[in-house]
Amino acid sequence: MPKKVDHDERRRCIAEAVLRIAGRDGLDGARLRDVAVEAGMSLGSVQHYFASKDEMLRYVVHYLGEHVTERIMAGVRAPASASASASPVLSFLLSMASEMLPLDARRRAELRAGQAFTARAVGAPELMEYLGEGDRWLRERVAELIAQGQRDGELRAGLDPRLESVVLLAMLDGLGSELLVGLRDPEGALAAVRYHLDRLTARPAAMTTSQHSSHP
Amino acid sequence: MPKKVDHDERRRCIAEAVLRIAGRDGLDGARLRDVAVEAGMSLGSVQHYFASKDEMLRYVVHYLGEHVTERIMAGVRAPASASASASPVLSFLLSMASEMLPLDARRRAELRAGQAFTARAVGAPELMEYLGEGDRWLRERVAELIAQGQRDGELRAGLDPRLESVVLLAMLDGLGSELLVGLRDPEGALAAVRYHLDRLTARPAAMTTSQHSSHP
DNA sequence: TGTATTATAATACTCCGGTATGAAAAAGGA
DNA sequence: TCCTTTTTCATACCGGAGTATTATAATACA
Numbered sequence: 001m002p003k004k005v006d007h008d009e010r011r012r013c014i015a016e017a018v019l020r021i022a023g024r025d026g027l028d029g030a031r032l033r034d035v036a037v038e039a040g041m042s043l044g045s046v047q048h049y050f051a052s053k054d055e056m057l058r059y060v061v062h063y064l065g066e067h068v069t070e071r072i073m074a075g076v077r078a079p080a081s082a083s084a085s086a087s088p089v090l091s092f093l094l095s096m097a098s099e100m101l102p103l104d105a106r107r108r109a110e111l112r113a114g115q116a117f118t119a120r121a122v123g124a125p126e127l128m129e130y131l132g133e134g135d136r137w138l139r140e141r142v143a144e145l146i147a148q149g150q151r152d153g154e155l156r157a158g159l160d161p162r163l164e165s166v167v168l169l170a171m172l173d174g175l176g177s178e179l180l181v182g183l184r185d186p187e188g189a190l191a192a193v194r195y196h197l198d199r200l201t202a203r204p205a206a207m208t209t210s211q212h213s214s215h216p
Numbered sequence: 217m218p219k220k221v222d223h224d225e226r227r228r229c230i231a232e233a234v235l236r237i238a239g240r241d242g243l244d245g246a247r248l249r250d251v252a253v254e255a256g257m258s259l260g261s262v263q264h265y266f267a268s269k270d271e272m273l274r275y276v277v278h279y280l281g282e283h284v285t286e287r288i289m290a291g292v293r294a295p296a297s298a299s300a301s302a303s304p305v306l307s308f309l310l311s312m313a314s315e316m317l318p319l320d321a322r323r324r325a326e327l328r329a330g331q332a333f334t335a336r337a338v339g340a341p342e343l344m345e346y347l348g349e350g351d352r353w354l355r356e357r358v359a360e361l362i363a364q365g366q367r368d369g370e371l372r373a374g375l376d377p378r379l380e381s382v383v384l385l386a387m388l389d390g391l392g393s394e395l396l397v398g399l400r401d402p403e404g405a406l407a408a409v410r411y412h413l414d415r416l417t418a419r420p421a422a423m424t425t426s427q428h429s430s431h432p
Numbered sequence: 433t434g435t436a437t438t439a440t441a442a443t444a445c446t447c448c449g450g451t452a453t454g455a456a457a458a459a460g461g462a
Numbered sequence: 463t464c465c466t467t468t469t470t471c472a473t474a475c476c477g478g479a480g481t482a483t484t485a486t487a488a489t490a491c492a
Contacts, residue, residue: 003439003489010439026338028244031479042441043480053480115335118397119242122328128398135399163411166400167387170408174389175382181334182344183351184382192386195379199415219459219468247449259450260471269450 010049014039014056015063023109027116032056061117061127064110065134072138075099089149090197093142093168097193100172102179103186111176139165146200155200164200171196226265230255230272231279239325243332248272277333277343280326281350288354291315305365306413309358309384313409316388318395319402327392355381362416371416380416387412 017039021030032053036043050056075095085091102108121127142165149155175192178184184192233255237246248269252259266272291311301307318324337343358381365371391408394400400408 003437003487005439026335032481033479044441044443045439047481048439048441051481112335112338118393119328119331119335121397122242131397132399135394160411163408166391166404166408167412170390170394170400171383171387172390173393174386174391177334177389177393178351178386181337181347183348184386188382192379192382195376196383219457219470221469248451249449258471260473261469263451264469264471 007049010045011059012063014041014046014049015060018056018060019064019109019113022113022116023105027113057117060113061130064114064117065130068110068114069134069137071099072096087154087201089145089152089154090201092145093197094194096142097168097172097197098190101176101186101189101193108180111180115177115180135169139169142168149200153202156202159200168196223265226261227275228279230262230265231276234272234276235280235325235329238329238332239321243329273333276329277346280330280333281346284326284330285350285353287315288312303370303417305361305368305370306417308361309413310410312358313384313388313413314406317392317402317405317409324396327396331393331396351385355385358384365416369418372418375416384412 014035017035018027018030021027021034021038032046033043035056036046039046046056050059075092099107102111117127118131121131143161146155146159146161146164150157150159150161172193175184175189179186179189230251233251234243234246237243237250237254248262249259251272252262255262262272266275291308315323318327333343334347337347359377362371362375362377362380366373366375366377388409391400391405395402395405
């Protein structure tokens with residue numbers, strides 16, 4: 001029988017190529033021919049693994065989703081700083097924020113692609129449902145985390161976990177977009193995140209960084 | 217001499233058509249031919265007023281910018297609820313938020329187009345600079361407003377106006393995107409905004425919604 | 433070794449969309 | 463009324479990009 005090739009490995013390779021291009025020139029710049037050369041193969045090969053461009057993009061969406069959740073979950077599992085910290089919830093939220101923000105080329109590419117997909121998801125029920133799932137999952141985790149922080153006395157008791165999660169994720173979403181376009185710089189964005197997280201703590205003074213949000 | 221037609225009126229009409237289409241099908245769906253029929257004229261006419269599609273889109277960007285700032289400024293000038301309210305700054309911030317969020321078809325269309333332009337602005341220095349100006353202007357105004365609120369004792373003294381403005385605008389940005397995709401509903405988004413603004417106030421209790429502002 | 437089946441590649445097809453061209457219509461002024 | 467300039471429109475052109483077709487190379491199994 002014929003040559004045996006790991007199909008999914010090939011597809012992942014192609015998906016990576018798409019992400020590289022999308023990070024560089026935007027998703028619209030990901031023409032099938034360019035994807036082929038970026039992946040180091042021929043147009044015919046790309047067609048061999050994806051019947052249509054749409055199918056390819058759908059694959060990339062899920063590939064992206066996998067990676068993003070995996071990355072966040074990794075932050076959940078191995079909260080290097082969190083387990084050692086005296087404020088585990090806050091540390092985790094901060095590391096989560098750092099993971100979600102486009103702070104390097106990789107995450108920039110992923111976010112850029114993600115936003116392009118999101119934009120095209122309006123009116124594509126299937127995609128929207130997928131996005132909705134991911135969002136709900138993340139939001140609930142954050143809300144749980146905040147509630148736990150409250151139980152542990154780490155976070156202020158007056159917080160509404162549900163609304164706080166909405167606010168936090170919206171802020172990260174917005175900061176991500178602004179970073180992507182260059183409206184903010186990484187330091188500024190992180191400072192805003194730390195500042196916001198600080199106000200959630202039960203302590204009067206800041207403790208995540210060395211900043212003094214002091215008042216007389 | 218020939219027929220006299222207000223060129224800019226025609227251009228605005230075309231821009232409106234573009235925005236309608238963009239709000240309905242996304243900016244990518246704004247093909248020149250579709251724009252023409254949406255504007256109730258022929259392709260040739262559109263070409264007559266815009267030498268190229270790119271020029272048309274540039275015009276739409278500025279047209280959009282005009283309208284958005286105008287709308288926000290209107291909120292500044294005539295803060296119907298704000299002037300009557302005992303908490304002018306908070307009222308204004310809330311009305312500003314309501315203006316920025318895509319709460320009706322019009323603003324949905326504008327935001328959708330705006331985001332499409334923003335996405336395409338990566339690597340287009342001219343567009344980016346324009347966006348940057350608008351962002352800086354708005355951020356500074358918000359920061360000033362917050363500082364004023366502090367001076368008036370309306371907002372907590374411990375706030376950092378600069379960071380607060382970044383956080384607030386990022387949150388609104390994120391909420392806008394999420395509303396657009398249907399990840400949030402208008403009520404939820406507004407609830408999050410009110411919740412966030414509430415925590416900026418010097419008072420312990422909520423007071424942003426329909427309030428008779430009695431005081432101690 | 434041969435063959436069947438898959439992988440890869442090259443090329444052609446076709447539609448779509450921006451652009452260019454030229455003609456017809458409209459309207460203010462001589 | 464006629465002319466001139468603008469406006470409007472229809473249509474042709476051309477390139478780009480997704481898709482389809484076909485050919486060639488490669489490999490596992492009989």
